[in-house]
Amino acid sequence: MKKVEIHPDAVERVKKFVINDPQLGFGKYVVPIMIQAVYDHGEWQRFDLLPYGPIQLDPCSKVLHYGQEIFEGMKVFRHPDDNIYMFRPEMNARRFNQSAHRMAMPEIPENQFISACEVICSYSKHLVPKRLGESLYLRPFMIATEVGLGIKPSKQFLFIIVASPSGSYFAGDSVKVYIEREDIRCAPGGVGYAKTGGNYAASLKSYSKTIKLGCDQTMWLDSVEHKYIEEMSGMNFFAVINGKIVTPSLTDTILDGVTRKSIIDIARSENLVVEERKISIDEILSAIHSGSCTEAFVCGTAAVIAPIASFMDKDLSVHDLPEASGKISMHLREKLVSIQAGRSEAPEGWLHRIENLSF
Ligand SMILES: Cc1ncc(COP(=O)(O)O)c(C=O)c1O
Known part of the structure; x- marks a missing residue:
């Protein structure tokens, strides 16, 4: 497994970052760091934690023409003990690879995918919101970056993870x-x-x-x-x-x-x-x-x-x-939300604790 290289400027940026808005919404804010990994010559070359910022793409990159792209969506929760936990990340890692397989893209070993998520979560720990139903939403994605207009699978890819502190949908919203x-x-x-x-x-x-x-x-x-x-x-x-x-x-x-x-x-x-x-x-x-x-x-x-x-x-x-707002749906919602938030006991293996890797 490749170690994620931590760039000091990314650490400086995220350390100082605060959000002063009680209405987090969904996808409105992103943490000022991102994971970026490069695939070339048949393997994942390196994983980096970088400052968040624009990516440069050649106008002939295959993703822009043929849509060779996949993504995931997953959440991280702060528990009453102040530790942070990902919810069933191995299911997202597996699904990411199923998507990759279907779209003729390279897989990422599940432990590498999860460890990249752990790094961005750990460095964003102070930005994981506290209130019930709030979370840090992770968006891992992969795009085909090989340059050329021929319709064939790319040989080069970029894998990125961005993270967004997110609010709760109102429980009664139908x-x-x-x-x-x-x-x-x-x-x-x-x-x-x-x-x-x-x-x-x-x-x-x-x-x-x-x-x-x-x-x-x-x-x-x-x-x-x-x-x-x-x-x-x-x-x-x-x-x-x-x-x-x-x-x-x-x-x-x-x-x-x-x-x-x-x-x-x-x-x-x-x-x-x-x-x-x-x-x-x-x-x-x-x-x-x-x-x-x-x-x-x-x-x-x-x-x-x-x-x-x-x-x-x-x-x-x-x-x-x-x-x-049916009885059964609301009951299942409350149950799932309280498991995710660490307010009731989770089935074995559902919560993945993020170790403190950061500053
Ligand atoms: C098409 C589609 N169906 C279902 C879901 C729900 O999946 P999950 O519960 O893993 O978020 C999603 C969201 O990821 C989706 O995009």
């Missing part, structure tokens, strides 16, 4: 979902399960329509029958039907969410029934009308869990959920 029945997000055999920029670019046209219609989130259906629920553009989907928790089973068109997996684990540990299966949008809408679907929610690292208030269909009909 979302209005727009059912996208025309465009699709991805198709079987494609890259839907990879966290690559193109998937998000492809969702933006629908995002604009969703917002214009007064909704918050686009719900994507399968690309073959336009019938089965897949996920939102950046979150997974759950519903409660007849007291059972249901969520679409994973396929290569759905992102394998860390929050989704954690919710399933928590629910099962409390003997709640969780079914991972195909769920058609018609099933959900008729279960809402018959009263058997009492709650639905979306989940992801950024928002943890947000209850769904309503679904809007293509004909602009609105289908309201009876309980916008």
Whole structure:
């Protein structure tokens, strides 16, 4: 494993940095340091902790033309004992490498990925916010930097980690979902399960329509029958039907969410029934009308869990959920938030303590 070289100017910059804003928001602030690693000649050459700043790219870098890019999103929490912890980072490391594999990019050994995260976290320790629900959001990403307009996999890459002290989404915030029945997000055999920029670019046209219609989130259906629920553009989907928790089973068109997996684990540990299966949008809408679907929610690292208030269909009909902040979703949210924040006991291996490596 390569040691991360610490640049003294990065240390000086971060030491002095403070944020005096109680409204941290999401992605509004970044810490003034970043990890940067260079891949060339078939291997990772070096890892550095540098001052945060612009990166220079040749206009013919492959990422700018062919979108060879992947990223991750993960959170670090300050516990009441003042230590800081990453939440299930090995799941992000694994998913990063699955994305890398699909996008013809080099993998990073899991321990190298986690150790690079540890370094930026440790040097940003004083910037990990304290209040319940707040965190330091990490954004590791990799781009293809080889210069040339030929369509082929790059041989050179840059791996970067930036970090953003982030606030809490208000626990009761519910979302209005727009059912996208025309465009699709991805198709079987494609890259839907990879966290690559193109998937998000492809969702933006629908995002604009969703917002214009007064909704918050686009719900994507399968690309073959336009019938089965897949996920939102950046979150997974759950519903409660007849007291059972249901969520679409994973396929290569759905992102394998860390929050989704954690919710399933928590629910099962409390003997709640969780079914991972195909769920058609018609099933959900008729279960809402018959009263058997009492709650639905979306989940992801950024928002943890947000209850769904309503679904809007293509004909602009609105289908309201009876309980916008359902009992089961709020219970699961509180449970997960308190595990992440060190307020209740975490299942074995879920929290990764950051050792003090810094000043
Ligand atoms: C498309 C998509 N689905 C689901 C999720 C939720 O995944 P996680 O819980 O790992 O954040 C994300 C966010 O990473 C996403 O981008």
